[in-house]
Amino acid sequence: MSGSLILAVNIYMLEYPKIIKGKTPGPVSMVMVGVHGNEVCGIRALDKILPNLQIERGEVMFIYGNPKAIQENKRYIEANLNRMFVDDEYLSSLEKNSYEYKRAQFLKEFLNKADVLLDVHASSVPDSTPFIICERNALDIVKYLPAENVTFGFDEIEPGGTDYYMNKHNKIGICLECGYLGNDQSVEVAKKGILSFLSAQGHLKLELKQNKQKYFQMYMRYLTRTDSFILTKQFADFEIIKTGQLIGFDGREAVKSPKESIILFAHNTFKRGGEAFLLGEKLADFY
Ligand SMILES: [Zn+2]
Known part of the structure; x- marks a missing residue:
């Protein structure tokens, strides 16, 4: 009860x-x-x-x-x-x-x-x-x-x-x-x-410390064209990918980075149209 x-x-x-x-x-x-x-x-x-x-x-x-x-x-x-x-x-x-x-x-x-x-x-x-x-x-x-x-x-x-x-x-x-x-x-x-x-936001009066931060502009979401997208390896979030670097295979097609980028949320995907990874570009260090 x-x-x-x-x-x-x-x-x-x-x-x-x-x-x-x-x-x-x-x-x-x-x-x-x-x-x-x-x-x-x-x-x-x-x-x-x-x-x-x-x-x-x-x-x-x-x-x-x-x-x-x-x-x-x-x-x-x-x-x-x-x-x-x-x-x-x-x-x-x-x-x-x-x-x-x-x-x-x-x-x-x-x-x-x-x-x-x-x-x-x-x-x-x-x-x-x-x-x-x-x-x-x-x-x-x-x-x-x-x-x-x-x-x-x-x-x-x-x-x-x-x-x-x-x-x-x-x-x-x-x-x-x-x-x-x-x-x-x-x-x-x-x-x-x-x-x-x-x-x-001014709701609390705790002491605030400004952090050093890096800024990135996300520019691409890769959606798979086949029902089998396999990464060449497990990528860590924010790992740097070189221009032309092989990221994975969408069916038989090699998927490469169009420019030097960082990668986010990369994972193998077995659903056509599924999200396989995101790419972003570094803007500046420590504004
Ligand atoms: Zn969440």
């Missing part, structure tokens, strides 16, 4: 945002975790942060992106929630009938109320280091986040995420990738990232 009561409370806590208001007016921010249900670092970080959190000014909405997937420890239930924030015409009927589509419509109500979003993710690649996905409108905030690498251009090559939705509506969307999802270190990165974000 008491077990089912606790479960009911937990479901409620995951479905609805926890909204904390400060003593004085200020910006409205959102911290989102668990858009991919198996990327638990943000959820664990909120477990540590929320019980004692007091906001100085403004308002912060803390929200669990995909409650069902979080409960099942899966990336998603029926469709990738982080591709549901495009206009309906870009979604298949399968996607439009998914649990994640319904959830995205619910989340939009709250995204519409926020000025700035921090969406906390983790990578399925072991040894992955933390990095940031944003556009240039976010630089004054991301310089305080605990990641060395900052990537621009996802809105163009891979639209449909929560950050894309915010930027499209002339607000600020930031994604923090906290490293490998199976690593305790990713929880620490998430916690530090959330607290730094809240301070940069």
